[in-house]
Amino acid sequence: MSGPESSIVQFANVGLRYGTDREVLSDISFTLYPGCFYFLTGASGAGKTSLLKLLYLAQRPSRGMISMFGEDVITLPRAALPNVRRRVGVVFQDFRLVPHLTTFDNVALPLRIAGMSDERLKKPVTDVLEWVGLGHRSDARPATLSGGEQQRAAIARAVITRPAMLVADEPTGNVDPEMAVKLLRLFEALNRLGTTVVVATHDVHLLRKVPDSLIMRLKKGTLSDPTGALRYPPRREQTGV
Amino acid sequence: MSAPSPIRRGAPRFGDSARLLQQARIAGPMPWVIAIMIALTVMAAAGGLALSNIADNARDEIAGGITVQIVEAAPLERNRQAERAVSYFSNREDVASVRRVTDEELAELLAPWLGDVDQAEEDGVPIPALVDVRLSGPVTAARLRQMRGELSAEAPAARIDAQASWLGPVFDAVRSLQFLALGLIVLLALTSAAAVWLAARSALGSNRDTIEVIHHLGGTDRQIANIFSRSIGSDAALGGAAGLLLGLAAIFVLGQQFAGLGSGLVAGGGLGLLDWVAIGAIPVIGIILAVITARFTVIAALRRML
Numbered sequence: 001m002s003g004p005e006s007s008i009v010q011f012a013n014v015g016l017r018y019g020t021d022r023e024v025l026s027d028i029s030f031t032l033y034p035g036c037f038y039f040l041t042g043a044s045g046a047g048k049t050s051l052l053k054l055l056y057l058a059q060r061p062s063r064g065m066i067s068m069f070g071e072d073v074i075t076l077p078r079a080a081l082p083n084v085r086r087r088v089g090v091v092f093q094d095f096r097l098v099p100h101l102t103t104f105d106n107v108a109l110p111l112r113i114a115g116m117s118d119e120r121l122k123k124p125v126t127d128v129l130e131w132v133g134l135g136h137r138s139d140a141r142p143a144t145l146s147g148g149e150q151q152r153a154a155i156a157r158a159v160i161t162r163p164a165m166l167v168a169d170e171p172t173g174n175v176d177p178e179m180a181v182k183l184l185r186l187f188e189a190l191n192r193l194g195t196t197v198v199v200a201t202h203d204v205h206l207l208r209k210v211p212d213s214l215i216m217r218l219k220k221g222t223l224s225d226p227t228g229a230l231r232y233p234p235r236r237e238q239t240g241v
Numbered sequence: 242m243s244a245p246s247p248i249r250r251g252a253p254r255f256g257d258s259a260r261l262l263q264q265a266r267i268a269g270p271m272p273w274v275i276a277i278m279i280a281l282t283v284m285a286a287a288g289g290l291a292l293s294n295i296a297d298n299a300r301d302e303i304a305g306g307i308t309v310q311i312v313e314a315a316p317l318e319r320n321r322q323a324e325r326a327v328s329y330f331s332n333r334e335d336v337a338s339v340r341r342v343t344d345e346e347l348a349e350l351l352a353p354w355l356g357d358v359d360q361a362e363e364d365g366v367p368i369p370a371l372v373d374v375r376l377s378g379p380v381t382a383a384r385l386r387q388m389r390g391e392l393s394a395e396a397p398a399a400r401i402d403a404q405a406s407w408l409g410p411v412f413d414a415v416r417s418l419q420f421l422a423l424g425l426i427v428l429l430a431l432t433s434a435a436a437v438w439l440a441a442r443s444a445l446g447s448n449r450d451t452i453e454v455i456h457h458l459g460g461t462d463r464q465i466a467n468i469f470s471r472s473i474g475s476d477a478a479l480g481g482a483a484g485l486l487l488g489l490a491a492i493f494v495l496g497q498q499f500a501g502l503g504s505g506l507v508a509g510g511g512l513g514l515l516d517w518v519a520i521g522a523i524p525v526i527g528i529i530l531a532v533i534t535a536r537f538t539v540i541a542a543l544r545r546m547l
Contacts, residue, residue: 033547056457057457057547058453058457058547059547060547078544078547079461079462081547082456082459082460082461083459085456085457085458085459086458086459090457090458092457096450096453096454096457098451098454108453109458110458110459113455113458113459113460113464114459157458
């Protein structure tokens, strides 16, 4: 880590409110660095999903500054947002697989959006499906997949373009503990390839499973810093939460 | 996991988008709505063009035309004045042609109203002599006045009328019908655009979740709009082809029936090559209109999303 300029995400005094309600996120400031593994934790309703929405540009903040990959995304023209989004892989809490597409086509979707031909995308999609253990379910529709399989398909779709940052919202919320650990191992493998990983979870037991992770804790819309994840340079500590 | 190949950033289109949105094909009644609209537009356009041709042909036929009636009960005097009238017009330099309508033609012309013309004349119905004159250049009130003045000395029973003045109300009616056809075409185009707008919004609503996912994965408005444009384009092409066939069938049937009337005026309403080209262009214009409408609708709706 050479300095803040090497960061991939910077939030400064970010606030978010929906309509005229009170702020669901207040004075959020942090910096994410390439290649780090972050947990975003907090109780249900603490604002984890709202913060992730800001990270994958599904929402604009009510105030503050957000910079991603060197771009000020607050002032960035709307037409330029897709190029920033393509650098962020997202695993949604509810998977959001396209129901009428096969597993293969769901995973291939980001590549098709990026303009890759069917011929060229076949191998990377097959590889990533094998990687998540869904090689044998490539022709299955989401409705016929189990919860764990859907989760893995969603992860495969999120990582197929080798994004600079992976954002996962409660990725283990719908799977058993054994599968949860398996999924975390997938994230760790991706992290080792250089992708910054941000996993939102309310499961504090999960935090221990990734020893080098950095933790951001949300409580009633404000962020605390139990492991120094928000400081520069980030202090990599064993998570002992 | 082997690393996937690097992807192009900002690529403008999907490799294969046909399957992406399940109901992007704005299926159901949409092609049929477009077919009906195109068929009606084809019929209205054909009607408008036929009326235009009728008016043009009639106008050409009677341009410069005047009719001289010698309204004289005494046959000999009537004949004498008719000959003088023919002589008067033959000697004018601004007259292109002069022809006295023969008694046989006159009898045929009046037969529907008077029956046997000779018998009618014997019964005391005065039958005028007619002289058909075609002037060089337009018939103006001043020329008519001058000719009436000069001819009154030679043939006091002569009445000169411009042929165009008889058909003036017919031309007015034809013009009104042409405007009606144009209005119908505009209304049909607006209705078609509104139907496409509604269908596109409905398809957007039913695919909202998928569209949001595509957005979050970096899909652009243009890519999503392209899917809808292609979809409505193929629906419109299907509907346009069906509508054109329906419209042509209707034109053919109506054409046969009007041809059967044997009327000289209606016979001038046949469609020419350019008319058929214009009619053939209607579905193409319909497709373009539908695609543009769908595209603007989708892009306007997407702009309300982040």
